Amino acid sequence: MKLHRNLVFAVIDALNLIFNEDEYADKVVEKVLKFDKRWGSRDRGFIAETTYEIVRWKRLYTEIAEVKAPYSRPNLFRIWAVWAVLKGIELPDWKQIEPTPTRRIKGRFDELSKIRKFKESIPDWIDEVGEKALGDKKWTKEINALNKQAEVVLRVNTLKTTKANLQKALLEENIVANPIKGYPDALTLTERANVFRTEAFKKGMFEMQDASSQLVGHFLDVKPGQRVVDTCAGAGGKTLHIAALMENKGQLIALDIYGNKLKELKRRAKRDGAHNIETREIDSTKVIKKLYNSADRVLIDAPCTGLGVLKRNPDAKWKLQPEFLDKITKTQQEILQSYSRIVKSGGKLVYATCSILPQENNDQIIAFLASEAGKDFTLVKENKVYASDSGYDGFYMTLLEKK
Template identity: 70%
Template sequence: MRLHRNLVYTTIDSLNAIFNDGEYADKVVARALKKDKRWGSHDRKFVAETIYEIVRWKRLYSEIADVKEPFDRDDLWRVFAVWAVLRGYPIPDWRQLEGTPERKIKGRFDELSKNRVFRESIPDWMDEVGVQELGEAVWSKEIAAQNQPAKVILRVNTLKTTKEKLRAILMDLDIETDYLKDQPDALVLKERANVFLTDAFKEGFFEVQDANSQLVAAFLDVKPGMRVVDTCAGAGGKTLHLASLMENKGQLIAMDLYESKLKQLKLRAKRNGAFNIEYKIIDSTKVIKKLQEKADRVLIDAPCSGLGVLKRNPDAKWKLQPEFIDNIRKVQAEVLESYSRIVKPGGKLVYATCSVLPSENQEQVKHFLTTENGKNFTFVKDAKILASESGFDGFYMALLERKA
């Protein structure tokens, strides 16, 4: 087990882009993995996992290294040295790593690990919000679970294949998967693999989608032939799942504020063989008004803090600001009030977020039901899913029915 200079240099460059230039970790990692065509799977795995680990543990590692932002290159090397020592790598005799104080690093790690904000490597404000909303015991478990690397989960595209057939196809490529209990369309990878390079992906046999994210479309109780509206479709993970549950029958309207996201969805839909989707950019209030009381089912996958998906997006810990959460709560209340008008009498609505904060979830629904428009709805059921209990992403979903 030794460190290779070109892999480490790429890691340092990538950390500089994330921490100092404000780039998103997933984009930086994708770019880094294309840097050298000669790299094998172990090399790419080292680069991707090391970048994500150092991003995830930034506060802890920089405190141990005694460096503060903005990090210069020497600072980044010191942070990297902390990672290497704690991961058990022998420190090579490179100029940048000279004098790495290995015993001191281990001692500081033991000392700082007694304090949750360092142990879980989170900003103080996030820790305060978590304790305030979930309580000390639940928050401690939840943030620890959010620091575990995310598993790769596939959602089988039932428009094109079955779970059993896809599992066999992947097995032939030495990609082993397991079934998930109570998840009819999910396969979990036993080991990480670049599934996007497979013909099965290119032919639209599956999408990569977290296990708990796959519960949202099913919660909406769609049937073939219905008119269904996904109001915050984005790049369309849940839209595509709805299309497969509808068996391509009926009308599925995917809406978003951003045309670029709907363009991505169109490409994915083509690959998936999902052809019952219409695309609408929300460029004025007229778009909503035209659909008023017209839909059997409406999904509001609302914008949120993303505090349920930190294991997947560890850099969000450093990009999120407390004022963003205050603002997003107002946006959630507005979209719930506005988009719920699309549901026809007797129709159903799901409000969902990938947050674990009650103020973004059950409290939003509770407030909505007291509004003039909300009084037209009855609460059917909800699901509060914590990463610490499920092992996957944190999610919330509430099912409401419009009175006939």
């Protein structure tokens, strides 16, 4: 593999912004890829994948390179050199790259690979929380699975097309996508590609959505013509899926505390041909109160630690702080207590998170059902999705019914 100086420098620039300026990896990669219009898809792929890989294995690589934050430019090159050596890539003779002790790097790697927190490159506190929550064996398997690169999974927009027609349309643009058994609306790419540039995407034939996330819409058991409320809609990944499952019939109200996310949802809904979505920003408690006892179905896709989606957000490992877990579990229970009141008698509620921790998941449901607000609800079913079992994101979802 021949290394191009400008591509490696772009990776170093990206790492500087992520590690030293605390910027989000996905936003940084987007920004850095715009540096040079002449870069082809292979060049862009190298920058994005190398950056993500070094972010994912940051603790292991910095430990091997024996460097500490904040990372100077020479130190970022050292970290990159560790990545290259472990990949079996021959290091170029550039002045930025010091003579690299290849044997020492490999020796350190073998030594550190015996310790889980280094091997899986995670902060001590996450390792402790994970082991306590899932037990040593399950946690070891799970964190290993969460360190694999996420597959590119698409959700067929059934308002516009069918699975077979989407496969055909993508094939015309040299993209091979295969169905995934057990996921009715999902296709996965055999090779990574920038699907957002395709005609199929511009025509609203699909959205990018992980297979586990696609289970939530089906779990909600919506029917055309119902009144459905998605309480933490964000930019609308699940909202758009629900609209398709409702066949555009009925009313789908998308709520969020961030107006800018709802704007993005509107834009996506227009492209997808989802006409039954109405967005409402939660700018006061009145917005929720107005909806009390009015919905057939309510989705609470609660804010969480995101520990189930480390495959696609590896930098979350370094951004999360232990105190956030206490804070978010309080918020989750408050949301459950308040938003559950939107469900009408005989209606159903789904509580979901992209976390694998019991304290964010079934513990919340047990506490809710034991509370005054939860006394009219019964648990119908729950689904704990682990990356180590499914190969996709870690997720939790539970379906409750109101008497």
